[in-house]
Amino acid sequence: MRMTTWTVAGWLALALVASGCGGGKKGDTTPAVSDDGDGDGGDDGDDGGDTLVPPERMDEIKRTLDGRRRAAARCLSEAVNEGKATREARGHVALAFVIGRDGRARNVQVVRSSIKNPDVERCVVGLVEQADFGRLSVDLDWSYTYAFESM
Numbered sequence: 247m248r249m250t251t252w253t254v255a256g257w258l259a260l261a262l263v264a265s266g267c268g269g270g271k272k273g274d275t276t277p278a279v280s281d282d283g284d285g286d287g288g289d290d291g292d293d294g295g296d297t298l299v300p301p302e303r304m305d306e307i308k309r310t311l312d313g314r315r316r317a318a319a320r321c322l323s324e325a326v327n328e329g330k331a332t333r334e335a336r337g338h339v340a341l342a343f344v345i346g347r348d349g350r351a352r353n354v355q356v357v358r359s360s361i362k363n364p365d366v367e368r369c370v371v372g373l374v375e376q377a378d379f380g381r382l383s384v385d386l387d388w389s390y391t392y393a394f395e396s397m
Contacts, residue, residue, distance in 0.1 A: 297384045299386055303380070306379070307379050307386075308390075310378075311374070311377070314374070314377065314392075318339075318370050318394070319394065321366045321369030321370050322366050325363055330365045331361075335363065335366075336361070336394050337359065337361035338358070339356055339391065340356070340357050340358035340359065340389065340390070341355065341370065341374060341391070341392075342354075342355050342387070342388070342389045343387075343388055344387055345388055348381065350375075350377075350379070351374045351377060352375075354375050355371075356370075356371065366394070
């Protein structure tokens, strides 16, 4: 079946209208976070429902983690220098953690690692635990992956 120019234009117009309508609330694409369970509702005026973290704060958190890539690479180079990893070692370390209201990461866990080196993994976990992400109105679940290339 061959589509005519008008059929293609009609489908494009329909797609544009559908995408422009939205229909849902604007925050639908921003991850929701939950209260930390201490029952105080925080100082954010939260009514007990999910609270959204503004996209700008999410970008800041990502930039903070991106800024630690060089330090993460040093984790591998130190392991190589100490003979705990080969020069050909490469892979990734995927982490999951919670950024608390105080801006500190807690419960940092390696959820996936192809580098399979406990020294490198511990070092990367430590980098995230030392980071200051800035205060938040709620606890925020986060994940991040550091990639390592061969030396």
